[in-house]
Amino acid sequence: MTVSYERRGSGEPLILLHGIGHHWRAWSPVLDRLAEAHDVIAVDLPGFGASPLPAAGAPASMAEAVAGIATFIDDLGIERPHVAGNSLGGAIALELAASGVAASATALCPAGFCTRRELRWAISVLTAHRLASRLPQPVLRTVLRSSLVRAMSYGMIYAHPSLLTPEEALLDALALRNGQAFAAVARAGRGYAFQGRPTVPVTVAWSTGDRVLPYRQAAVARRILPEARHVDLPGCGHVPMRDNPDLVVETILSTTHT
DSSP: OOOOEEEEOOSEEEEEEOOTTOOGGGGHHHHHHHHTTEEEEEEOOTTSTTOOOOTTOSOSSHHHHHHHHHHHHHHTTOOSOEEEEETHHHHHHHHHHHTTOOSEEEEESOSSSSOHHHHHHHHHHHHHHHHHTTSOHHHHHHHTTSHHHHHHHHTTTOSOGGGSOHHHHHHHHHHHHHOTTHHHHHHHTTTOOOOOOOOSOEEEEEETTOTTTTTTHHHHHHHHOTTSEEEEETTOOSSHHHHOHHHHHHHHHHHHTO
16 A cells, blocks of 8 residues: 655654545644654545555545554554544544554544534535535636635635635645545445544544534543543634644644653
8 A cells, every 4th residue: 555645853753644635734734843843754544645545445444444554654664653633534543542553642623423414514514625626726726816715615624714825725625626535435434433442642632613523522522532631622623733733733742742
């Protein structure tokens, strides 16, 4: 399996995992800060970003997705890295912690704690964004120069979409449009619910302004993972790395340094 990634810094390894339809650049606002403390590896999940689909096709279950990332970590020659993830990546991070692969896990607005109805809502939001991203690239580039269009296009994803530059907005749109694994991963996640019991340090951090996997799901996470540290990310949306980079860095480092 070929996995594309961005690697920076030195220290204990830290794997960063993005959400469905995103790419490693989702972590750009926090990457250099984290690299001051860690050997950071920001991954394009298989079938997203620059990572091609595996030869056997997209993962058909969360177990397959987790096994693929565990194999990638093993291929890098890394033992028990810290892992942080957002949305789908947050669920994978928790599963890696529960399976003993990770030394710690920080899950930002993770999947796996919603009802089926809430999951259908989340997928419908992202699917609508994906359909809009199918405009010709020159048209996308032109319309996303407008701060108003960026606010309308990304207001469901970010609490502060104005912080996105036109180029960043375009890259996000192209990542969502070109994500070959999107449909398969969305199907595979329909019945998924996190049920693991990690014994390593775990932080579950939920954005109070999340409109994709709403904040009320944080209460479910607290019930299922009572031993974990649970924190709020005030004023952030579903992808908090852009909305409040300082708070996200602090949240991750407080976990990895436990």
